[in-house]
Amino acid sequence: MILNGVNKNNANHYHRLGHLPRFADSGNAARRAGRSDGRTAPPMREKAIVTQVDGAAAGAPIIEMSGVCKWFGEFQVLKDIDLLVRTGEKFVVCGPSGSGKSTMIRCINRLETHQQGRIVVDGTELTDDARDISAVRSEVGMVFQQFNLFPHLTAIENLMLGPVRARKMSRKDARERAEFYLERVHIPEQADKYPGQLSGGQQQRVAIARSLCMEPRIMLFDEPTSALDPEMISEVLDVMTELAESGMTMICVTHEMGFARRVADTMVFMDAGEIVETADPETFFGSPRSDRCKRFLQQILGH
Amino acid sequence: MAFLKPGAVRIAAVCMLALLVTGCSANWGWYVVSPTTKTGMSNLLFLLGGLRYTLLLSFTAILISIVLGLLVALPGLSDNRYLKLFNRTYVEFIRAIPILVMILWVYYGLPQLGDIKIGVFWAGVIALALSDSAFQAEIFRAGIQSIHRGQYEAAQSVSLNYVDTMRFVILPQAIKRILPALGNQLVYMLKMSSLVSVIGMQELTRRANELVVTEYRSLEIYTILVLEYLVLILIVSAGVRWLERRMRADERG
Ligand SMILES: Nc1ncnc2c1ncn2[C@@H]1O[C@H](COP(=O)(O)OP(=O)(O)OP(=O)(O)O)[C@@H](O)[C@H]1O
Ligand SMILES: [Mg+2]
Numbered sequence: 001m002i003l004n005g006v007n008k009n010n011a012n013h014y015h016r017l018g019h020l021p022r023f024a025d026s027g028n029a030a031r032r033a034g035r036s037d038g039r040t041a042p043p044m045r046e047k048a049i050v051t052q053v054d055g056a057a058a059g060a061p062i063i064e065m066s067g068v069c070k071w072f073g074e075f076q077v078l079k080d081i082d083l084l085v086r087t088g089e090k091f092v093v094c095g096p097s098g099s100g101k102s103t104m105i106r107c108i109n110r111l112e113t114h115q116q117g118r119i120v121v122d123g124t125e126l127t128d129d130a131r132d133i134s135a136v137r138s139e140v141g142m143v144f145q146q147f148n149l150f151p152h153l154t155a156i157e158n159l160m161l162g163p164v165r166a167r168k169m170s171r172k173d174a175r176e177r178a179e180f181y182l183e184r185v186h187i188p189e190q191a192d193k194y195p196g197q198l199s200g201g202q203q204q205r206v207a208i209a210r211s212l213c214m215e216p217r218i219m220l221f222d223e224p225t226s227a228l229d230p231e232m233i234s235e236v237l238d239v240m241t242e243l244a245e246s247g248m249t250m251i252c253v254t255h256e257m258g259f260a261r262r263v264a265d266t267m268v269f270m271d272a273g274e275i276v277e278t279a280d281p282e283t284f285f286g287s288p289r290s291d292r293c294k295r296f297l298q299q300i301l302g303h
Numbered sequence: 304m305a306f307l308k309p310g311a312v313r314i315a316a317v318c319m320l321a322l323l324v325t326g327c328s329a330n331w332g333w334y335v336v337s338p339t340t341k342t343g344m345s346n347l348l349f350l351l352g353g354l355r356y357t358l359l360l361s362f363t364a365i366l367i368s369i370v371l372g373l374l375v376a377l378p379g380l381s382d383n384r385y386l387k388l389f390n391r392t393y394v395e396f397i398r399a400i401p402i403l404v405m406i407l408w409v410y411y412g413l414p415q416l417g418d419i420k421i422g423v424f425w426a427g428v429i430a431l432a433l434s435d436s437a438f439q440a441e442i443f444r445a446g447i448q449s450i451h452r453g454q455y456e457a458a459q460s461v462s463l464n465y466v467d468t469m470r471f472v473i474l475p476q477a478i479k480r481i482l483p484a485l486g487n488q489l490v491y492m493l494k495m496s497s498l499v500s501v502i503g504m505q506e507l508t509r510r511a512n513e514l515v516v517t518e519y520r521s522l523e524i525y526t527i528l529v530l531e532y533l534v535l536i537l538i539v540s541a542g543v544r545w546l547e548r549r550m551r552a553d554e555r556g
Contacts (some may be wrong), residue, residue, distance in 0.1 A: 111456050138462045148457035152475045161471055162461030207457075214461055 004047065045120050047271040061120075062087045062109060062249055068117035070103060077103045078114065079238060079273040087217070088270055091242050091251045092281075095270035096296060101253045105220045106271070108251070109140040111265060139168070141211030145223040147203045148197040155206045156182065158212045167214070173183040174213075192214040203231030212243075221252040255300055262283065269293045304488070315537050320532060332447050336527055346514060350527055353507035354535070355453035360424065360493045360499060360506060364431035368492075371432060372439020377469075390440065403498050406430040410502045428497035436475040442488070446481035447473060478548050486543030490536050497532075507531050528556060 004263045029269075041204045063085040067260050070078040077100045085091055093101050102129065106112040107119060110126055121136045150158050159178035163169040169177070170201045185205035193205050204224055211219060237259045244250055244263045254260065260267060260281060267284035269277040269292075277284070277293045290293045331358040336350065341384030375438035400408075410426040413419060422430070450473050458468040478485075500509035515521045 008368075109460060111459065134462060134464075137459060140460070142456075142460040144453060146453055146459065148451075150457065150472055150476075152453065152479070153314035162463065165467045165471060166462035166464070210461060 033266070037098035059086070060087050063251070064118070064120040065104075066118050068104075068107065068114045068119060069112045070100075070107065070112065070116075077273050078107070081117070081275055083268070083275065085251065087249055088247050089249055089265045090263050091245075091266050091268055092264040093251060093253045093259075093268045093270060094255055094296070095276075096261070099270040100273040101270050104144075104223050105222060105251055105253060108218075108220060109137050109142055112140070116119070131182055137172060138214065139215060139217045141219045143208050143211055143219065143221045143224045145205070145226050147195070147200075147207045147227070149207055149210070151195050153193055154192050155187070155198070158195070158206060159210050160211070164212050177207070181209055181212045182206070184212065184242075185209045186235075199232060200228045201235045202233075204228065204236045208236075208239055208243070218249045221250065221254065223253050223255070225254065225256060230298075257285070257301060262282050269296065270294070315368050315534055316397070331523060332520050333521050333523055335518050346518065348508070349514060350510050350524070350531070353505060353532065356424075356504060356506040357493065357496050357535070360431070360504065361426050361489070361496045364435065365489055365492045366495070367428065367432035368435035368488075371392075371436035373443050375440035376443035376447065379440065380447055390444075394440055397433060400434065402430065402434045402495050403501065404504060405434050406498055406504060407420065409433075417458075423499070423502050423504045426502060427496070427504050431499070432525045433490060433493060434495070435488060438488060442481050442484045443477070446477035446484075449480055450476050451529040482543065482547050482550065486547075489539060489543065493536055493539065494532065511528045 011269065022138075032058055045129050061084055063083065064080050065083040068078055068081040081104055083091075083104075093103055093105065107114045107126075109122060114126075122139050124132050126132060126136055149155075150161065153161065156175065156178050159181060160171065160174040160208075163174040163177060164171055167174075179191065181190065182191055182223065185208055187202055187205055187209075190198055191200055191205070195206065196207065204227075208224075224240070225236050228236065233256070240250075240252070241259065241263055249264075252263075264281045267277075267279055267281050268275055269284070269288075269290075271292045276290050277288060279288075285292075287288060288297055327399065334340060334343055336347045337529050375390055375393050378386035379394075406427065410423070411422065411428040413426075414421055419432055454472055455468060455474070458472045465473065496506060497508035500512060501504060501507065506530060511524050518524065
C-alpha cells in the first residue's frame with residue numbers, strides 16, 4: 001500500500017504520531033508516546049506532508065483528544081489520553097483486556113462521558129450540550145463487537161431507520177441508499193432477512209452498512225471480529241479494508257494484526273488506561289519501545 | 304376465529320359437559336334460562352347482553368392503563384432521582400388501593416371534589432385503569448430493562464433521539480417480551496370488571512344479580528355467569544397466544 005510506503009520513510013514517522021501540537025514542545029508528550037529519546041514532535045504544519053497521500057482534502061485534524069480522563073467510581077479507566085486523528089487516517093488500537101480501549105473510543109461519540117480534558121470531533125467539542133452531541137454522532141459511525149443489530153427489523157430496515165428518522169429522508173431514497181450500502185458490503189441478497197437468520201459475519205457487515213448509511217466522516221470499530229467464528233473474520237476484514245482504501249477516517253480496536261499491518265497508518269498501544277505507545281506499524285511491530293508493548297506483542301503474535 | 308386452537312375448545316367443552324351432567328339432577332331448574340321457552344330465552348339474552356359492557360369496559364380500561372403504565376414506567380427508568388421518586392410513589396400508592404375501594408371512591412367520592420359528573424361507565428373505566436396502571440408500569444419497566452444496552456447504543460450511534468429510540472427500537476422488542484404478562488393483565492381486567500356491578504354498571508355480573516332477584520334461581524343463573532366468563536377468557540387467552548406466535552414468527556420468517 002502507498003500509505004505504508006510513506007511510512008517506511010523514517011524521517012516522516014514521527015509526523016504521524018497522534019498528538020496535539022500544543023504538546024509538541026513538552027517533554028511529557030514524548031514520554032506519553034513512549035519515546036525515550038526525548039525528541040519532540042515537529043510543528044503541526046509539517047504533518048501535512050504525510051497525509052497528502054490521501055489527497056488534498058485530507059490532513060485536517062478531525063478527532064482531537066487532549067488530557068482526557070475518566071473514572072468509573074474510584075477506578076480511573078482513562079489517564080490523560082492525548083490523540084490526534086487527521087482526516088483519512090486509520091488508527092488501530094490494541095492492548096490487554098481492560099486497558100480502556102473500548103472506553104476511549106466510546107468517548108468519541110459520547111457513549112461514555114469523559115470527566116476531564118477535551119474531545120473535539122470535526123470542530124465540535126463534546127460537552128453536555130445535546131445539540132453538540134447529536135452533531136458529533138451524525139459524523140461518527142460505530143460498529144460494535146456484538147453487532148447490536150435491531151432484531152425485530154430486517155437487514156434493510158435496520159439500515160433505513162437512521163436515515164428515515166434522524167435524517168428525515170423519504171423511505172424511497174433511504175431504501176435506495178440502503179441497497180447501495182448492502183451492495184458495498186457484498187450482501188444485497190440478504191436485504192429482507194432478519195438478523196437472526198444471518199451468519200455472524202453477515203450480521204456484522206449489515207452493522208457496518210447500517211453505520212455507513214448515515215454517511216459518517218469517521219468510523220469507529222470496537223473489536224468487530226472478536227465475536228466471529230474464524231471463517232467469517234476475513235469477510236468482515238475485507239469490507240473494512242475496502243472502506244479504508246476509500247479514504248474513510250477510521251479508529252479500529254482490534255487484535256487482528258495482519259489487518260493492522262495492511263491498513264493502519266498509526267498503531268496505538270494502551271495499557272492500564274494510558275496510551276503507552278504510538279507509532280507507525282513498521283516501527284510498532286519491528287521495534288516497539290516499551291517493555292509492556294513488547295510483552296503484549298509477543299503474546300498476541302505468539303512468539 | 305382462526306386463533307381458536309382445538310385445545311381451548313376442548314377445555315370449554317369438558318367444563319360445560321361436567322356442569323350439564325350435574326345439572327340433570329332434580330335440584331336444577333334450567334327452565335329459567337332455557338332457550339326453548341319464551342321467558343327462558345329472554346332471560347338468557349338479558350344475561351348475554353351484559354357481555355357488550357364487560358368487553359367495552361375491560362378493553363377501554365386496559366388501553367388506558369397501558370398508556371398510563373408506560374408513561375409511569377419511563378420516568379422510573381431515568382437517572383433523575385425525582386423522576387424515579389415519582390414512579391415509585393405512584394406505583395406504591397395505587398397498588399395499595401383495593402379495586403373495589405377505588406371504584407367507590409371514583410364514583411361516589413370524586414364528584415364531590417368539584418362539580419364533576421361521572422357516569423357509571425367512565426367511573427368504572429377510570430377506576431379499573433388507574434388500579435391496573437401501577438401493575439402495567441411495573442411490567443413495562445421490567446420489559447424495557449430487559450432490553451440489552453447495546454440496542455440503545457446502536458440507536459444512538461445512528462442518531463436516533465429518545466422518542467424514536469423508544470418507539471422504533473426498544474418498545475417493539477419490549478412489548479414482544481411482555482406480551483404474556485399483558486395477556487394476564489387483560490384476563491385479570493375482564494374478571495375485575497365484575498366489581499363495577501356494585502355501582503350499577505349493566506355488565507355480566509350485574510345482570511346476573513338482577514335476574515336472581517326476580518327469578519330466585521341463583522344456582523342456574525350464576526352457573527351461566529361462570530360459563531360466560533370462562534368462555535370469554537378462554538377466547539381471549541387463545542387470542543393472546545395467537546398474537547405471541549405471530550410476533551415470534553416475524554423474526555424467524
Ligand atoms: N460501566 C462500567 N462500570 C464500571 N467499570 C467499567 C465499566 N465499563 C468498563 N469498566 C472497566 O473499565 C476498564 C476498561 O474497560 P474497557 O471495556 O474500556 O476495556 P477494553 O480495553 O475495551 O477491554 P476488552 O479488550 O476486554 O474489551 C475495565 O477494567 C472495566 O472493568
Ligand atoms: Mg473492549
